[in-house]
Amino acid sequence: MDLITPDLGLLFWTGLVFIALLFILTKFAWKPILNMVNTREQKITEALELAEKTKAEMQLLAAQNEELVKEARKERDAMIKDAKATADKMVDDAKNKAKEEAEKVLESARTSINAEKAAAIAELKAQMAAFSIEIAEKVVRENLSSDEKQKALADKLAGEINLN
Amino acid sequence: MVFILLLKKVSIPLRQILKAFFQNEITMRLFNKFNTLVLTVFSVLSINALYAGHDEVDGYVEKDFNIGEMIMHHIKDAHEIHLWGDAHNGTSVYLPIILMDGGLKTFSSSHLYHGELKTAVDHKTHEEIHYVAGVGPADGYAIFHEKIYKLENGELQFEDSHPHNAKPMDFSITKNVFVLFLVSFIVCLLAIGTARYYKKNGAIAPKGVAKFIEPLVIFVRDDVAKANIGEHAYKKYVPYLLTIFFFILVGNLLGLVPMLSANLTGNITITLFLAVCTLLATVLSGNKNYWHHIFATPGVPVPLLIIMIPIEVVGILTKPFALMIRLFANITAGHVIILAFIGIIFINKNAAWGALSVPMALFISVLEILVAFLQAYLFAMLSALFIGAAVEEHHH
Numbered sequence: 001m002d003l004i005t006p007d008l009g010l011l012f013w014t015g016l017v018f019i020a021l022l023f024i025l026t027k028f029a030w031k032p033i034l035n036m037v038n039t040r041e042q043k044i045t046e047a048l049e050l051a052e053k054t055k056a057e058m059q060l061l062a063a064q065n066e067e068l069v070k071e072a073r074k075e076r077d078a079m080i081k082d083a084k085a086t087a088d089k090m091v092d093d094a095k096n097k098a099k100e101e102a103e104k105v106l107e108s109a110r111t112s113i114n115a116e117k118a119a120a121i122a123e124l125k126a127q128m129a130a131f132s133i134e135i136a137e138k139v140v141r142e143n144l145s146s147d148e149k150q151k152a153l154a155d156k157l158a159g160e161i162n163l164n
Numbered sequence: 165m166v167f168i169l170l171l172k173k174v175s176i177p178l179r180q181i182l183k184a185f186f187q188n189e190i191t192m193r194l195f196n197k198f199n200t201l202v203l204t205v206f207s208v209l210s211i212n213a214l215y216a217g218h219d220e221v222d223g224y225v226e227k228d229f230n231i232g233e234m235i236m237h238h239i240k241d242a243h244e245i246h247l248w249g250d251a252h253n254g255t256s257v258y259l260p261i262i263l264m265d266g267g268l269k270t271f272s273s274s275h276l277y278h279g280e281l282k283t284a285v286d287h288k289t290h291e292e293i294h295y296v297a298g299v300g301p302a303d304g305y306a307i308f309h310e311k312i313y314k315l316e317n318g319e320l321q322f323e324d325s326h327p328h329n330a331k332p333m334d335f336s337i338t339k340n341v342f343v344l345f346l347v348s349f350i351v352c353l354l355a356i357g358t359a360r361y362y363k364k365n366g367a368i369a370p371k372g373v374a375k376f377i378e379p380l381v382i383f384v385r386d387d388v389a390k391a392n393i394g395e396h397a398y399k400k401y402v403p404y405l406l407t408i409f410f411f412i413l414v415g416n417l418l419g420l421v422p423m424l425s426a427n428l429t430g431n432i433t434i435t436l437f438l439a440v441c442t443l444l445a446t447v448l449s450g451n452k453n454y455w456h457h458i459f460a461t462p463g464v465p466v467p468l469l470i471i472m473i474p475i476e477v478v479g480i481l482t483k484p485f486a487l488m489i490r491l492f493a494n495i496t497a498g499h500v501i502i503l504a505f506i507g508i509i510f511i512n513k514n515a516a517w518g519a520l521s522v523p524m525a526l527f528i529s530v531l532e533i534l535v536a537f538l539q540a541y542l543f544a545m546l547s548a549l550f551i552g553a554a555v556e557e558h559h560h
Contacts, residue, residue, distance in 0.1 A: 001239060002236075002309070002311075003236070003240065003432065003496070004432050004438050004492075005431055005432070006433040007241065007334075007433050008333065008334070009262075009333070009334040009335045009336060009338070009341075010241065010338065010340055010341060010344075010433040010434070011433050011436070011437060012335060013337075013341045013344060014344060014433060014434055014437045015437060016409065017344050017345065017348050018348075018407075018437065018438075018441070019405060020348075021348045021351065021352070021411065022403070022404065022407045024352065024405040025351065025352065025355050025356075025403065025406070025407050025410075026404075026407070028355075028356050028359060029352070029356045029358065029359045030355065030381070030402065030403040030406050030407070031353035031380055031403070032359040032362060032363060033355070033358055033359050033362060033377075033378070034381070034385065034402065036359075036362035036366075036367045036382065037367075037378065037382060037385075039367040040367035040368070043367060054183065089516070135428070
């Protein structure tokens with residue numbers, strides 16, 4: 001029975017000590033600790049929010065950068081294309097001009113060759129004619145060197161003439 | 165000595181088993197420390213009891229070993245802290261006696277424990293009962309089963325083995341009051357140490373004592389207060405719940421410290437006071453909704469209210485009453501079991517029984533560490549739950 005009978009003296013001391021403890025701890029321990037813990041939690045939340053915000057900003061920046069790079073690349077491509085076209089055109093022009101020049105040279109060469117050829121042919125013709133006359137003269141002279149031969153020729157020619 | 169050696173031998177394989185079980189550095193370290201403590205208390209107890217026999221030392225008559233008496237002596241309050249040795253020749257710390265008996269009277273309890281040996285005859289059973297009457301400043305008082313009585317004609321009057329003398333108002337610093345101071349001191353040291361750490365270092369990550377206290381503080385705030393009382397009102401009650409949690413926790417743990425043999429939170433007076441605090445907190449913070457539910461429970465026909473109102477009113481009291489009994493019974497039961505296991509050795513008067521009783525007592529002791537935390541949590545949690553019901557907002 002002693003075990004479950006509250007003791008007045010102990011109750012008095014318990015009340016005194018516990019209430020004092022409650023007030024002392026509340027004032028000097030729990031309030032400062034809880035305040036600090038709250039402050040820290042707030043700080044952590046803020047830091048996390050900031051990190052999240054920074055992350056989003058970074059993402060935006062990265063996207064912008066990519067856009068810029070893309071644009072630059074496009075511009076570069078256009079520039080290269082332009083340059084290529086210009087170069088191609090220049091080469092083509094040069095080629096055409098050279099071709100024309102070559103053609104011209106060829107043409108003039110051909111003209112002069114033709115002229116030379118014509119001259120050569122004319123000269124050849126003239127010489128041929130002279131030779132032919134010379135040969136003919138010699139042949140004729142040979143053929144008509146005797147009377148018999150003159151007569152035979154006259155016969156042959158007369159035989160060829162057909163009197164129809 | 166043989167017994168102590170035996171204890172050490174038993175503890176080594178037990179350590180192996182525990183090591184395999186936990187695989188945990190911290191648990192092992194805790195166990196090692198605890199092991200030393202347990203060895204100390206067992207060795208002290210053993211010396212204590214080895215001398216207990218049918219001896220007569222300096223005129224004091226020693227009775228045979230009575231396990232019931234031994235256990236009751238250990239779990240009840242006392243006016244001394246008995247360290248070691250036989251009850252009357254051992255070493256004790258004698259605590260001051262403060263009596264209100266026609267003025268304040270203070271003296272050391274040694275004058276009561278080491279007074280004049282007297283023999284009285286029980287008025288009913290006619291048995292001879294030995295008791296010690298105080299001498300010197302304690303003249304006129306006697307202590308019997310740790311209670312102080314006023315002597316009538318210089319004698320105690322016994323009836324059915326109980327003295328029927330008047331008792332003075334006893335405000336002594338008993339063992340439990342001393343432990344009460346010690347608990348408060350330790351809790352202050354831990355909590356104010358934590359607060360000082362933050363004051364010095366600002367709101368940074370905790371270290372040292374703060375690292376141990378802060379998780380418990382946050383646990384009580386979030387999982388005990390906020391979860392049971394609700395977001396809207398919990399802040400006001402956090403300091404009370406924290407105080408109650410740490411007070412009970414440290415009280416429970418000090419109860420496991422050998423030599424001190426304290427049983428603070430296993431004392432009905434302490435649990436009664438704590439339960440009354442929770443009752444007051446509940447009743448004083450009860451809102452209109454709470455009282456409405458008690459005196460005019462919605463949906464209950466008026467004739468039934470005649471039955472319902474008394475039930476509800478009793479319900480207000482039974483909740484803290486259960487709190488009081490739960491803490492008292494759990495802590496006292498733990499002490500009783502440990503002492504009973506140790507008692508096996510002395511009942512059989514054979515140290516070899518230590519091989520059975522010591523591992524079992526050790527197991528219960530380790531379990532008591534868990535219970536210490538569990539009961540502190542339960543008391544705080546249920547207090548929060550009752551307060552939560554009292555401040556609940558009306559919503560349907």
